[in-house]
Each structure stands twice: as C-alpha cells, then as structure tokens.
Amino acid sequence: MIEQQHVDAVVVGAGFGGLYQLKRLRELGLTTRVFEAGSGVGGTWYWNRYPGARCDVPSVEYSYSFDDDLQQEWDWTERYATQPEILSYLDHVADRFDLREDITFDTRVTSAAFDEDADRWTITTDGGEEVTAQFFVMATGCLSNANMPDIEGRDSFAGPTYHTGQWPHEGVDFTGLRVGIIGTGSSAVQSIPMIAEQADHLTVFQRTPTYAVPAHNRPLEDEELAYVKAHYDELRDANREMGTAFGGWLEHNDIGVLEVDEATREAQFDKRWEEGGLAFLGAFNDLLLVPEANEIVADYVRRRIAEKVDDPDVAAKLMPDTVVGCKRLCVDTGYYETYNRPNVSLIDLQDTPIQRITPTGIDTAGDSFEFDAIVFATGFDAMTGALLAVDIEGRQGRSLREVWSAGPTTYLGVQVPEFPNLFIISGPGSPSVLTNMVTSIEQHVEFIADTIEHVRATGHTTIEPEPAKADEWVAYVNTVADFTLFPRCNSWYLGANVPGKPRVFMPLPGFPGYVEQVDQIVDNDYEGFILA
Numbered sequence: 001m002i003e004q005q006h007v008d009a010v011v012v013g014a015g016f017g018g019l020y021q022l023k024r025l026r027e028l029g030l031t032t033r034v035f036e037a038g039s040g041v042g043g044t045w046y047w048n049r050y051p052g053a054r055c056d057v058p059s060v061e062y063s064y065s066f067d068d069d070l071q072q073e074w075d076w077t078e079r080y081a082t083q084p085e086i087l088s089y090l091d092h093v094a095d096r097f098d099l100r101e102d103i104t105f106d107t108r109v110t111s112a113a114f115d116e117d118a119d120r121w122t123i124t125t126d127g128g129e130e131v132t133a134q135f136f137v138m139a140t141g142c143l144s145n146a147n148m149p150d151i152e153g154r155d156s157f158a159g160p161t162y163h164t165g166q167w168p169h170e171g172v173d174f175t176g177l178r179v180g181i182i183g184t185g186s187s188a189v190q191s192i193p194m195i196a197e198q199a200d201h202l203t204v205f206q207r208t209p210t211y212a213v214p215a216h217n218r219p220l221e222d223e224e225l226a227y228v229k230a231h232y233d234e235l236r237d238a239n240r241e242m243g244t245a246f247g248g249w250l251e252h253n254d255i256g257v258l259e260v261d262e263a264t265r266e267a268q269f270d271k272r273w274e275e276g277g278l279a280f281l282g283a284f285n286d287l288l289l290v291p292e293a294n295e296i297v298a299d300y301v302r303r304r305i306a307e308k309v310d311d312p313d314v315a316a317k318l319m320p321d322t323v324v325g326c327k328r329l330c331v332d333t334g335y336y337e338t339y340n341r342p343n344v345s346l347i348d349l350q351d352t353p354i355q356r357i358t359p360t361g362i363d364t365a366g367d368s369f370e371f372d373a374i375v376f377a378t379g380f381d382a383m384t385g386a387l388l389a390v391d392i393e394g395r396q397g398r399s400l401r402e403v404w405s406a407g408p409t410t411y412l413g414v415q416v417p418e419f420p421n422l423f424i425i426s427g428p429g430s431p432s433v434l435t436n437m438v439t440s441i442e443q444h445v446e447f448i449a450d451t452i453e454h455v456r457a458t459g460h461t462t463i464e465p466e467p468a469k470a471d472e473w474v475a476y477v478n479t480v481a482d483f484t485l486f487p488r489c490n491s492w493y494l495g496a497n498v499p500g501k502p503r504v505f506m507p508l509p510g511f512p513g514y515v516e517q518v519d520q521i522v523d524n525d526y527e528g529f530i531l532a
C-alpha cells in the first residue's frame with residue numbers, strides 16, 4: 001500500500017510562479033510541497049537553453065518586485081538578460097528564501113483527484129508518491145508543454161533533433177553541420193542568428209512570416225542600474241498601470257495613428273524602432289484595435305524588413321501580411337540580417353509545404369533537403385497544455401479534460417467550477433501571456449495566498465466559483481478580445497497552433513482593468529465564489 005503524506009498545500013512547478021507561491025504559503029504557516037519535473041528551479045529558464053534565449057521585457061522589469069532587498073541586491077548586466085542570467089537569478093531566489101527544502105525535483109505530478117468526503121486533493125506523482133492537500137496550486141506555466149508537430153516520418157530522422165523548449169543542458173555544437181530549423185516564432189528568431197554563425201548551412205522552414213522589432217540589447221551601465229534601484233517603486237507602479245505591464249517608463253501615446261499626419265507617424269515609429277523593444281506598439285493607442293491603424297504599422301515594419309534584407313525575393317517572403325501584435329511581437333538581434341548570409345536559406349512553406357521527414361532530412365512539395373540535425377522551434381501547447389497533461393478530477397470525478405473539451409472555462413483565470421481549492425497561476429482567462437508575465441504572476445500568487453488566508457480565517461474549508469459566474473467570465477474575455485485585433489490571426493493565444501485544439505481566445509487583454517475587477521470582487525466579499 002502506498003503511504004500518503006498529508007500537507008496543507010501542493011504546488012506544481014518551480015518557475016517564477018511556483019517559487020513565489022511556495023514562499024507566500026509558507027508565510028501563512030501552511031505546510032507546502034512543491035513538485036517539479038525538472039532537476040532544478042527556473043521553469044521556462046530551466047528548459048529553454050537554446051542559443052540566443054533571453055527575455056523580451058527589460059530585465060529590470062522582468063523580475064520579482066515583492067522584496068525590495070532582493071531587487072536592490074541583484075545586478076542585471078544587460079538590457080535583456082540571457083537565459084543563464086535569469087536562471088541564476090531564480091537559483092538565487094530559491095537559495096535566498098531557502099525554498100529548495102520543500103521542492104521535490106525530477107518528479108512529475110500525473111494525477112490529482114478531489115475527495116468530496118475529506119474536502120482534500122489526492123495528488124499522485126510519477127515516482128509513485130501520494131500526497132493529500134487541502135489546497136492545490138497549478139504553477140505549471142503557460143508555455144511549458146512543448147509542441148512537437150505531427151509530421152509524417154518525424155521520428156525516422158537518423159540524426160539528432162532538438163526542441164527549443166527542451167534544449168540539452170550541455171549545449172549543442174552545430175559547427176560544420178547542415179541544420180534545418182522549423183518555425184519562425186520568438187524562439188526561432190532568437191536562435192536562428194546564433195545557429196547560423198556556427199552551422200555550415202542553415203535552412204529555415206517558415207510557415208508564417210513573423211514581425212520582429214530590434215532589441216538593441218546592450219550592457220546596463222552602473223548609473224542606469226543605480227537610477228532604477230533608487231526609483232524601483234515608481235517603475236513597478238508604472239508597469240502595473242499599463243495594459244501589458246511592461247515598458248514602465250516608456251511613454252505610451254494616448255493618440256491614434258489615424259489622428260496624426262504621416263510625418264508624425266513616421267517620426268514616432270522611427271524613434272521607437274531606434275529605441276528597440278516591445279514598446280514599439282505603444283506608439284499609438286489604436287494599433288491593436290483598428291485594422292487600418294494596424295495596417296499602417298505593418299507597412300512600416302515591412303519597409304524596415306526590405307531595408308535589412310538584400311535579396312528582394314527573400315525579403316518579400318519574410319514580410320508578414322497579418323496583424324502586427326496579433327501574435328506576441330518578436331524582439332530580435334540580427335534576425336532579418338541573418339538571411340543575407342550565404343550559408344542561410346529560407347524555405348517558404350506556403351509555396352512548398354513540408355511533406356515528410358526522412359532518415360536524411362526533410363522533403364517539401366518542391367525539394368528534398370539533407371541535414372545533420374533538425375531543430376523544432378515549433379512552440380508550445382500553450383496555456384492549457386500543461387494543465388491538461390495532468391489527469392485532474394474535481395467533484396463527482398469530473399475530469400478537467402472533459403469539462404474543457406470545448407475550451408477552458410475559469411473564473412478570473414484562477415479557478416474552475418466544481419474543482420474546489422484548485423488554483424491556476426496565469427490560467428486561461430487572465431492577462432498572463434499578454435503581459436510582462438512576472439507582474440501577472442505576482443498578482444496571481446498574492447491573490448491566491450490572500451484567498452486561502454480568507455478561506456481559513458472565515459472558518460471555511462473550500463472555495464470554488466459559481467458555474468454561472470465562470471460562464472459570464474468566459475463571455476467577458478471573448479467580448480474584450482473581440483474589441484481588439486488579437487483574435488484575427490492563427491495564434492497560440494487561440495490554440496490555433498495545435499491541430500484539433502478548440503479555437504478559443506484564452507488570455508484577457510488589459511492588466512490594470514483585470515486587477516481592478518479582482519480587487520472589487522474581493523471587496524464584495526468574494527462575489528461569485530462559493531465558500532463552504
């Protein structure tokens with residue numbers, strides 16, 4: 001018989017979310033176990049070790065704000081920190097707050113079932129361990145479940161294959177190799193220039209061209225860092241007031257591109273292009289709302305691509321005709337320029353789709369390519385993938401997979417009806433992936449900790465949303481999304497990158513509006529939640 005351990009809370013995942021959640025639950029006096037599939041902390045930054053991986057939000061903002069000593073003592077070295085630097089930051093956080101002793105590594109949670117008699121969750125791991133807990137927090141990440149496309153013959157390739165989100169810890173030396181890479185999203189945009197420098201030849205398979213703005217990454221000067229540290233509170237406050245919660249100090253213009261003349265438009269775009277980074281889309285307030293406005297900025301980026309790429313045919317293939325910002329904008333260092341290298345070629349899959357992977361390479365409708373290695377930069381089963389990979393059963397044995405078969409239903413992106421005391425960090429229905437995620441994660445972790453404290457302080461044992469409130473919330477998220485241009489392309493926000501996944505817009509645009517609603521619900525005595 002399996003011996004059960006009983007704790008107050010179980011948290012799954014030890015990335016930005018899980019680490020902070022553990023700290024907060026401990027502070028409430030809850031005995032807490034964290035399970036993490038990886039061998040170390042870091043989540044995204046533990047797994048995504050591909051060359052060129054870094055953050056797309058400035059490092060000083062892509063970091064925890066909950067502890068002033070922590071933000072004062074940590075010195076970011078670059079505008080956009082590399083994956084190793086972010087990982088060492090999260091290692092530092094784990095050590096500084098003594099978090100490791102409650103984390104069980106190399107252990108995947110496989111199932112969780114709610115016991116209605118005991119009002120507790122029973123959580124089972126792939127190591128055969130069973131733990132019961134009153135509270136169950138999924139900090140499993142929006143982008144942690146790698147998407148390996150189901151291409152015919154995928155496993156027949158004789159050489160090594162890599163997914164950017166599961167990169168070998170020892171690194172990969174592509175020197176002298178013929179490499180094929182599938183995908184042109186953020187991970188590809190970061191890794192392609194680096195792989196091209198090493199490989200004998202790199203062939204990029206592009207299904208949809210991407211919009212990338214320059215990062216203009218650079219070392220952070222001592223004075224800059226000192227200024228940030230002296231004004232950290234203001235920076236964080238400014239962040240939280242922005243729809244996306246990033247780029248705190250960059251002015252966001254409260255005027256539409258359609259309201260100004262061409263010279264003003266160009267000057268504003270030029271300024272932001274030279275400055276670099278995601279705040280490019282803050283140039284005007286209608287870019288993500290009005291198709292004609294978006295077309296103006298799209299045209300601007302296409303012209304920039306044409307300037308950077310020598311061969312007009314290649315440049316034309318790299319120019320997207322979709323909505324800018326409809327997928328998360330990529331922040332690049334030398335991406336488009338890489339196509340000027342003689343050892344890089346671009347295959348447009350819209351002309352010649354991939355037909356199969358063979359033992360020696362990739363066959364498209366037009367050609368046969370031989371490779372020594374293949375890289376899948378094909379993204380993730382985002383937002384719901386890691387949640388549904390666990391067999392979760394709520395009241396009356398209801399399976400989360402079945403309940404969400406037509407798309408995820410949550411209240412506030414945090415809780416699901418009939419799954420009491422289950423909390424999701426940055427779940428579908430919350431701003432999550434449309435923001436600086438550390439800011440969103442902190443807000444969720446604090447809300448979850450406060451909610452658990454409230455449940456206990458008021459003498460209740462469970463909390464879950466009213467089903468009608470969750471339905472209203474899903475409708476609300478769709479209404480807000482439909483007001484924007486986000487749903488107008490085949491993005492992973494919609495689940496469109498995974499064949500067969502329900503097409504539902506999952507994140508909620510607008511961080512400050514969301515926080516205001518959450519605060520109001522709390523003030524109204526947890527309106528829409530059932531406390532029992």
Ligand code: FAD
Pocket residue numbers: 012013014015016017018035036037038042043044045046048053054055056057062107108109110139140141142143144165187386389390425426435436437438441
């Ligand atoms: P994660 O960091 O994904 O951690 C989840 C953890 O849960 C993982 O370690 C995983 O192993 C574990 N886990 C999952 N399922 C189980 C299970 N069943 N059992 C045990 N363990 C499990 N966001 C930004 O805002 N700015 C950026 O610049 C940025 N850059 C990114 C770059 C890359 C390459 C990627 C992939 C994402 C990026 N993101 C960025 C999004 C990023 O995922 C978040 O910013 C943040 O790191 C998420 O933290 P998390 O703790 O919620 O999830």
Ligand code: NAP
Pocket residue numbers: 054055056057143149150151164182183184185186187188190205206207208327328330331349354377378379380433490492497
């Ligand atoms: P992604 O944005 O989903 O990109 C995946 C790429 O693979 C797309 O170009 C996609 O084409 C292509 N693809 C998928 N399946 C394919 C198939 N069967 N055949 C051909 N092409 C296929 O994934 P990602 O690049 O890993 O990024 C995911 C998210 O992680 C980003 O949006 C961002 O939020 C975060 N991220 C951030 C950074 C950063 O700059 N800090 C870096 C990496 C990731 P389609 O577009 O046609 O689907």
